[in-house]
Amino acid sequence: MARPPLPPFTEATAREKVRLAEDGWNSRDAARVTLAYTLDSQWRNRVEFPQGRAEIEAFLVRKWNRELEYRLIKELWIHDGRRIAVRYAYEYHDDSGQWFRAYGNENWEFDDSGLMTRRFSSINEHPIAEVERLFRWPLGRRPDDHPGLSDLGL
Template structure:
């Protein structure tokens, strides 16, 4: 059985890389592990912080646990670089834990894609910073008016 094509597909241009990054942001902001996992190959390899997983089932398990811990999760991704079948992004997301403490997580991801546009490799380095609720700047999915807007580093 062949995998469905997930456009845009490599080799990426600036325009198609931007579309791919926004599609990833939109999917992750659904907080639906099953939906997010469909963007990855059945044998996709991930490094997420200090966790290594392979395959969609493991991705669903990782994301399910993530969004059970990280409440009110809201993400912003930004294209950093692209070449051929690879894209690099930087991102920030905010969430709160069960005790009500808000967090801003900063990170970088390296993505590699197959010819059909599915991600076969994802490597994510992430650091977390405690923030006060009043310091939040990511409130839900990105509104249409903010698509393509660069976010501050701190």
């Protein structure tokens, strides 16, 4: 199953791939999101190393059960052939109501059909007050007119 845009990426198709990934993650639909990865995709996410769609889906379900009202913005950093690097930030709160903002970088590699074969992520986060939140759109896809990371000074 092809998952356009396909490598080799141009700047335009890399930006499109990044936005599609952002939209998927903002859906918080783990089954849908995992369709973007190969059956044997390899991840590194903090201290977890899920491999394959089943482990990735289980990881995402756990993540979004803990990270409530999750909203994410991704931004293209650089691309080359079948690889894309992004930076991102997301906001969420835990079950006690404490808000957090997380910052990260991801390195992605794709197969010929546009499925991600490898994802390496580095993330840090810190607590924020509710009034410090910057990502306030309704849950789901970020509106096209909402500022991106650079526009927000992040």
